[in-house]
Amino acid sequence: MGQPPLAEKEKTKRWVDGGLLGGRSALEFGPEVHGGTLIEQVGGSLRSFDPMGRLCCFVTSYSQEEFWIDPNRSISKAYERTDQAILSHGSDLGRGGSTAVTAILLNGQKLWVANVGDSRAVLSRGGQAIQMSTDHEPNTERGSIEHRGGFVSNMPGDVPRVNGQLAVSRAFGDKSLKSHLRSDPDMQETIIDNNIDTLILASDGLWKVLTNQEAVDIARKIKDPLKAAKQLTAEALKRDSKDDISCVVVRFRG
Structure with missing residues (x-):
């Protein structure tokens, strides 16, 4: 008897709010949006889109087995291949890069979360915010950056940056800094039990102005995940967020 499907969608509601992604609805592309690049987990593969929503590369899928x-x-492996594919399309995408966060639900029970950079995943367990991702910041990974021949500077803007340029220590793309960066993800897993009701995936444009608990409190008050994602984005803009804002809300129950 074969393994069950990777993702159970029947009882899980989600909504993607495209925020500031080129004025297009991210729902056209799939369940996960972050930074300037959308990473979509589809049937065991990852597809990448540039900020204008154009398909830029397709990463060889892994088998369910x-x-x-x-x-x-x-x-x-999927993250590594995605990074390589984005780098190979540098002439189309330019010199920039992207953070990423992905969530995969196995058999409707086990949730795997992976990320690079400062896009973040936050669960609500009985109303308490639980961060399921790691913020990859230059100060916390200074040793790795320096080992790769780079340096961390707090200029400009008194923000720790790789070589004075990039404010994250892991990212896809960023070809000019690639030798000093990592693109391997940190991963966490958890069981989706009856106490877990909501998952929020969002880029740093949200998290720079909202705490994890504030985001959970807002999302839990709104049953419709569409309206919850839009409300989170609107609240970030109200708080004068200056960065790209992309948000996914997943409701497991309620």
């Missing part, structure tokens, strides 16, 4: 045997390795 491979994923069930070793999810960590499969996700790491």
Whole structure:
């Protein structure tokens, strides 16, 4: 008997609010949006889009069998291939890069979250915010950056940056800084039990102005995930967020 599907969608509601992604609805592309690049998990593969919503690359998918045997390795390989594909399309995408956060629900029970950079995943467990991702900041990964020949500077703007340029220590793309950056994800897993009701995936434009708990409190008050995602984006703009704002709200129950 084969393994069950990677994602159970029947009882899970989600909404993607495209925020400031080129004026187009991210719902056209799929469940996960972050920074200037959208990463979509579709049937065991990752597809990448540039900020205008154009498909820029397609990463070779892993098999379901491979994923069930070793999810960590499969996700790491998918991230590595995505980074390589984005770098190979540098002439089309320019010199920039992207952070990423992905969430994969296995058999409707086990949630795997992976990320690079400062796009973040936050769960609500009984109303308490639980961060499921790691913010990759230059100060916390200074050793890795320096080992790769780079440096961390707090100029400009008194913000720690790789070589005085990039405010994250891991990212896809960013070809000019790639030798000093990592693109391997940190991963966490958890069981979706009856206490978990909501998952928020969002870019740093949201998290720079909202705490994890504030975001959870807002999302939980709104049953419709569409309206919840839009409200989170609107609240970030109200608080004068200056960065790209992209948001996914997933409701497991309620």
